[in-house]
Amino acid sequence: MARAHLESLLRARKLDVTLTDTSIPRSPDDRASTGLPVVDAALGGGFARGQLSEIVGPRSSGRTAVLCQALAAAAARGELVALVDTTDRFDPVSAGAAGLDLSRVLWIRDTGDAARALKATTLVLQAGNFGIVAFDLADVPAPALRAFPFTTWLRIAKIVEGSQTVALIVGSDRIARSPGGVTLTLESPVREPRVQWTGSSHRARFVAGVDPKARVVGGR
Numbered sequence: 001m002a003r004a005h006l007e008s009l010l011r012a013r014k015l016d017v018t019l020t021d022t023s024i025p026r027s028p029d030d031r032a033s034t035g036l037p038v039v040d041a042a043l044g045g046g047f048a049r050g051q052l053s054e055i056v057g058p059r060s061s062g063r064t065a066v067l068c069q070a071l072a073a074a075a076a077r078g079e080l081v082a083l084v085d086t087t088d089r090f091d092p093v094s095a096g097a098a099g100l101d102l103s104r105v106l107w108i109r110d111t112g113d114a115a116r117a118l119k120a121t122t123l124v125l126q127a128g129n130f131g132i133v134a135f136d137l138a139d140v141p142a143p144a145l146r147a148f149p150f151t152t153w154l155r156i157a158k159i160v161e162g163s164q165t166v167a168l169i170v171g172s173d174r175i176a177r178s179p180g181g182v183t184l185t186l187e188s189p190v191r192e193p194r195v196q197w198t199g200s201s202h203r204a205r206f207v208a209g210v211d212p213k214a215r216v217v218g219g220r
Helices: 002-012 035-045 061-076 094-098 115-129 142-146 153-160
Strands: 051-056 080-085 107-109 130-136 166-171 183-187 195-201 202-210 213-217
Touching: 035 153, 035 183, 035 213, 051 061, 051 153, 061 094, 061 166, 061 183, 080 115, 080 195, 107 115, 115 142, 115 153, 153 166, 153 213
Parallel strands: 051 166, 051 183, 080 107, 080 130, 130 166
Antiparallel strands: 183 213, 195 202
């Protein structure tokens, strides 16, 4: 029933078939900027289109902030983006306040069923015409992730190969990436200078944000 409902939603938005969009370049070296200069510099301009990449790190490392910024940058370019939110972590109010045009977001919320969320991700990727499709597995228990066959990630990489789409996995630890994709590892903000505070004194301060420290693995 969940699959049928998703397919009906895709048909309603005319996204049930693989589409082409000449407004999004498809050269092998094309990159989707994250909108974060430091991260883009490390990625060589952004995430490679037609590849499966991942954003990983512990809680409070900035992984959600980087993802939202990447989605916002894609939406600002006029692209459609999709987020498969396996454990209902996405906060649309905060994302909208941060600059994400929610009218260009397909948000698929689930109830923690990773297998069902995977099916939804596959359907969206097969529909095509998305600049970024993110599969958020950050709070999914490790045993559930290990239950996925290794061929799962090979299949996802094959679906987006040669397309304009960036497939992104968000998780606590490394899960998978395609040969041309990257692992963007974010470290926990354990040092005080990386935490941004607001307030007039040390007794009345609030966390205003975190400067993520990123490390790229596998970039070409």
